[in-house]
Amino acid sequence: MPELAAVNGRISPIDEAKISINDRGMVFGDGVYEVIASYRGRLFLFDEHLRRLRRSLDAIRMEYVEIEPIAEQMNYLFERAALPRAKVYLQITRGTAPRDHAFPVPTRGPNVIITVREVHEIDQAKLDRGVACITHRDIRWGRVDVKTTNLLPNCLAKQAALDRGCFDAIFVSGEGIVREATSANLFAAKNGGLWTHPTDERILGGITRAKLIELARPKGIEVREEKFDVDFLLGADEVFITGTTTEVLPIINVDGRPIGGGKPGPLARRMLALLTEWLLMNVDS
Ligand SMILES: Cc1ncc(COP(=O)(O)O)c(C=O)c1O
Structure with a gap:
């Protein structure tokens, strides 16, 4: 059809x-x-x-x-x-x-x-190898928790990333706080735990983000919904972004600097596995 x-x-x-x-x-x-x-x-x-x-x-x-x-x-x-x-x-x-x-x-x-x-699935190669991102000043309005069709800043940031040979842009506030990607939420992993921006007016509260947090915690993976800055991001063991069609995509380089050795890490893989397992269980029930 x-x-x-x-x-x-x-x-x-x-x-x-x-x-x-x-x-x-x-x-x-x-x-x-x-x-x-x-x-x-x-x-x-x-x-x-x-x-x-x-x-x-x-x-x-x-x-x-x-x-x-x-x-x-x-x-x-x-x-x-x-x-x-x-x-x-x-x-x-x-x-x-x-x-x-x-x-x-x-x-x-x-x-x-x-x-x-x-749905055009993300290339397996991107999932396997991870993708590079740039940081980009968050020039969006003050209520990005509302899913409005006003996406010009997102389009400009995405194109800026593509123009530099990268997959996406990560929005960063004027004070250096890491928010999210242009159409996905962002997680940073450090010492086995996960950090992600809290759901306030500065990010879109992703359905995938919420589901992943719900799946991670019972597995003993600590998730902190706390603000963190670019230095923390660059020093993370892993970074990944999440969304309805993005699912869980590893970020291995930000502004030309490798994240966690420049390879996707185990937590991104584990979170994708948890999500996939949950999806399949709920399809078959
Ligand atoms: C800015 C932004 N953040 C996060 C997301 C992820 O949200 P969801 O997991 O509900 O797809 C999206 C999805 O479109 C988005 O546009």
């Missing part, structure tokens, strides 16, 4: 899907989104993604949007596309209205865009 789109319930091949030039998502980035991956025909951590969506909608004052019918549409499109390994993208914007910063009155309802596409 093809990759599919639904725009306000109207289903079509992705290339034929249309939205008004007055969509506030397009004009202002006035919207929120989610990306959910499937494994063996099931959408994973769906409820967790929907809970984060609720928080994002509330944070941008779109409390009136009802999630349940949207979740049903997502499931329907996912089943209709019948892709073995899919990612479902959902974008909800503040609707269509002539360009004006003020919210449209009366509200004509949101624009709801859903696409179902194939």
Whole structure:
């Protein structure tokens, strides 16, 4: 089956899907989104993604949007596309209205865009050998915990990394605090324990990050949700990034400096194994 789109319930091949030039998502980035991956025909951590969506909608004052019918549409499109390994993208914007910063009155309802596409898996070579990153000043707005479609700083940082032959950029605050990558959370390992930025307004609280912490702790792996700086990052035994499609990807070099001997380490491998094991157990149950 093809990759599919639904725009306000109207289903079509992705290339034929249309939205008004007055969509506030397009004009202002006035919207929120989610990306959910499937494994063996099931959408994973769906409820967790929907809970984060609720928080994002509330944070941008779109409390009136009802999630349940949207979740049903997502499931329907996912089943209709019948892709073995899919990612479902959902974008909800503040609707269509002539360009004006003020919210449209009366509200004509949101624009709801859903696409179902194939997941392009990260190269096995990247997983096996790890990837290099640059650090990049975090120039994003002050509420990156809200999953809005305003991703220009993320795009600029990602491209800066690619221009330097690296895979991704790691956002660092003006004070040198390490936050996250452009579309993934970041963990540093030191002496067998893991460090990751706490979930405040300065990072996106990743669903994968939360699941990994939940899986690590019962295994006796200490996880500290604490701020750390670039020196700590560069001195870490291991660094890896995590996300819905990234899963667990080792970082072996930052700004040209090798991390932990320049090779992926055992904790990144272990965390990926824990996640995969958990996914498979939940698929088969
Ligand atoms: C900035 C940022 N951080 C972290 C993540 C990882 O979140 P999740 O694990 O929910 O995919 C994403 C995913 O898109 C992201 O854009």
